[in-house]
Amino acid sequence: MDNKREHNRTPLKVQLRIDHPLHGQMMVTTRDISDSGVFVVIDDAQRLLQIGERVSGQVQGLPIEAPVVQMEVVRFEPSGVALIFQRD
Secondary structure (H helix, E strand, O other): OOOOOOOOOOEEOOOOOOOOOOOOOEEEEEEEOOOOOOEEEEHHHHHOOOOOOEEEEEOOOOOOOOEEEEEEEEEEEEEEEEEEEEOO
């Protein structure tokens, strides 16, 4: 399979709080991150997200409060969900 990604992925395992407008908050773990988005590990019980939905996310457990970023669901895999950062 040919990898045509514009941005390189960097492995990163941190806790991410996702805020969904209908389903509320869920805590997930990231697998990797790039300049354009993040992949999160999410189990089937939390698979409430749909392609195209917008959510907000904030990294947890840092010594300072992380910024809240807007993201859009773009892809599902058996192990989780790919989210792309929304830049206004």
